[in-house]
Amino acid sequence: MPSARQGSIHLFRFAGIDLFLHWSWFLVAVLEIQSRSGRYSSVASNVLEYLALFLIVSLHEFGHALACRQVGGRANQIVLWPLGGVAYVDPPPRPGATLWSIAAGPLVNVALIPVLAFACSVTGSQLWMFDRPNVYALLPTIFWMNLGLFVFNILPIYPLDGGQILRSLLWFVIGRAHSLLVATILGLIGVVGFFGYAIVKGSVWYGALAVFMLMNCWGGFRHAQSLLRVAKLPRRHGFSCPICKTAPPVGAYWKCGHCGQPFDTFENGAVCPNCHFQFPSTQCLDCGRQSPLSAWAGQTLVSSDVQFAQPH
Numbered sequence: 001m002p003s004a005r006q007g008s009i010h011l012f013r014f015a016g017i018d019l020f021l022h023w024s025w026f027l028v029a030v031l032e033i034q035s036r037s038g039r040y041s042s043v044a045s046n047v048l049e050y051l052a053l054f055l056i057v058s059l060h061e062f063g064h065a066l067a068c069r070q071v072g073g074r075a076n077q078i079v080l081w082p083l084g085g086v087a088y089v090d091p092p093p094r095p096g097a098t099l100w101s102i103a104a105g106p107l108v109n110v111a112l113i114p115v116l117a118f119a120c121s122v123t124g125s126q127l128w129m130f131d132r133p134n135v136y137a138l139l140p141t142i143f144w145m146n147l148g149l150f151v152f153n154i155l156p157i158y159p160l161d162g163g164q165i166l167r168s169l170l171w172f173v174i175g176r177a178h179s180l181l182v183a184t185i186l187g188l189i190g191v192v193g194f195f196g197y198a199i200v201k202g203s204v205w206y207g208a209l210a211v212f213m214l215m216n217c218w219g220g221f222r223h224a225q226s227l228l229r230v231a232k233l234p235r236r237h238g239f240s241c242p243i244c245k246t247a248p249p250v251g252a253y254w255k256c257g258h259c260g261q262p263f264d265t266f267e268n269g270a271v272c273p274n275c276h277f278q279f280p281s282t283q284c285l286d287c288g289r290q291s292p293l294s295a296w297a298g299q300t301l302v303s304s305d306v307q308f309a310q311p312h
Contacts, residue, residue: 008079017065019058022081045134052142054080056112056149060105061085067104071097083209093244093287095171095179102164109150116143157194158187159216176286177227184221191217230285236266242295244287253285265293 008020029050057080064087065075073091080086091101120139123132154162167183174182191214198206233249240247252262261274270293271278281290 014062015066015069016076017062018077020077020079022079024082025054025080028082042134045138049138049141049145052138053145056109056142056146057085059108059112060149060153061087063104063106063108064089064101068097068101071100073097073101075101083205083212093176093289095168095176098171099165099168102161102168106150106153106161109146109153112146113143113150116146119143155190156186157190157213158183158220159213160187163187163190175231177224177231180220180227181224184217184224187213187217188221227286233285239266239296241284241287241289242291243289244284246284246286248282248296249285254282266296269293 007023009023011019011021013019058078061078061080065078068075068087068089068091071091071094073089075087075089077088078085079088087105089101091097116139120143123135123139153160154165156162156166158164158167163183163186166186167179170179170182173179191210194206194210194213198204198210230249233251233253235247236250237247248266250264250267252264254265255262256272256275256277257279258277259272259275261272263273265282270280270282280292280294282293282296283290
């Protein structure tokens with residue numbers, strides 16, 4: 001997954017969300033425009049077609065980010081790259097909040113369907129075909145482009161939106177960890193099919209997309225395994241995460257950011273037993289959010305620097 005700090009150009013900020021464009025987008029844009037040069041009588045129409053794709057993907061990703069913020073999550077970066085867009089969203093660890101944050105992206109495409117259909121109907125007369133042939137051909141292309149992106153995104157293959165929507169729905173029934181495990185296993189099966197399709201079509205782009213999906217599926221699968229291990233740990237009574245309301249596990253699963261000593265922050269009152277450094281926030285092993293220890297159990301603390309250590 002691309003990072004806004006790795007080869008990306010900052011375009012603008014809207015509603016506190018920074019939009020970045022990966023440098024490879026320009027290279028692919030040139031190749032795509034040249035390969036479709038015979039479609040229109042003007043190169044400008046080819047450029048407009050690619051810019052329309054840029055706009056549709058941007059609106060889709062802003063749908064994710066704004067919906068995430070609406071439910072109290074964090075979302076401040078979007079990166080566009082040749083294989084699509086990535087909205088860096090961190091919704092609250094609740095199935096409903098996650099579902100809305102993910103579903104809002106495809107819903108933007110759904111909202112664009114009647115708008116583009118109306119535009120096509122207005123320009124669909126024979127008069128437009130002869131007077132403005134490029135516009136006559138361009139608008140239906142944009143309509144099908146938007147529809148194709150919607151259909152592709154809702155495929156139930158993790159990490160596509162459809163796979164993440166499926167995971168959010170399963171979360172209501174079987175919980176956070178098991179829903180992610182099921183979604184990523186189904187996603188890995190889908191990725192195999194995607195690789196097969198890329199081979200049959202001889203498409204480098206489909207192959208690259210399949211690799212991207214494989215990496216995300218595998219990462220999600222490992223994360224699900226970690227969540228399942230954490231879920232089996234014995235829990236400490238009298239404390240609970242203020243975000244996900246889960247009791248913390250008993251054991252040295254936190255690590256001091258100063259000396260690297262693992263310890264149980266709840267047993268030691270948020271003070272490292274090795275270097276005696278005191279910190280104000282503790283990371284929840286279940287939802288990953290950090291909160292002051294006072295919010296976990298009503299204690300008052302003053303300084304900071306603790307890192308999360310993965311349980312074994």
